Amino acid sequence: xxxxxxxxxxxxxxxxxxxxxxxxxxxxxxxxxxxxxxxxxxxxxxxxxxxxxxxxxxxxxxxxxxxxxxxxxxxxxxxxxxxxxxxxxxxxxxxxxxxxxxxxxxxxxxxxxxxxxxxxxxxxxx
Numbered sequence: 001x002x003x004x005x006x007x008x009x010x011x012x013x014x015x016x017x018x019x020x021x022x023x024x025x026x027x028x029x030x031x032x033x034x035x036x037x038x039x040x041x042x043x044x045x046x047x048x049x050x051x052x053x054x055x056x057x058x059x060x061x062x063x064x065x066x067x068x069x070x071x072x073x074x075x076x077x078x079x080x081x082x083x084x085x086x087x088x089x090x091x092x093x094x095x096x097x098x099x100x101x102x103x104x105x106x107x108x109x110x111x112x113x114x115x116x117x118x119x120x121x122x123x124x125x126x
Contacts, residue, residue, distance in 0.1 A: 044101065045070060051094075051103045058108045060092060073124040074098060082122030089126050093117075 045067070047055070054060070062070070066089060073087040077098045084104075087094040091109035095117065096102065107115065 045074060046102045048102055048104055051105050054106045060106050060108055069126045073126040074101060077122055077124050080122060084120045086117050086120045086123040087126060
């Protein structure tokens with residue numbers, strides 16, 4: 001019986017020690033930090049290898065403002081339940097997998113004319 005009380009006392013001392021409490025806070029902070037990074041990463045737009053190649057060959061560059069507009073377009077399409085979208089932004093167009101947060105391909109103003117876009121279920125103009 002005394003062994004049980006001693007063990008309980010030891011556990012209370014260990015659990016209430018400042019070292020253990022700071023370790024728990026550190027664990028919680030690390031988890032929150034990792035979770036925050038994971039959530040931010042999920043908000044990032046990815047570009048497929050094909051899209052990057054098209055952007056390079058067609059001299060398409062995106063400013064920070066345009067990236068923000070693209071994210072806005074993704075969010076709008078997602079709100080409406082769109083899976084694959086055509087996102088029009090000025091003289092640029094993007095075919096995007098909304099679910100995967102990935103740009104599949106890009107088109108500049110020269111390729112926009114007389115072009116047919118297939119396999120999309122929505123369009124967003126930003």
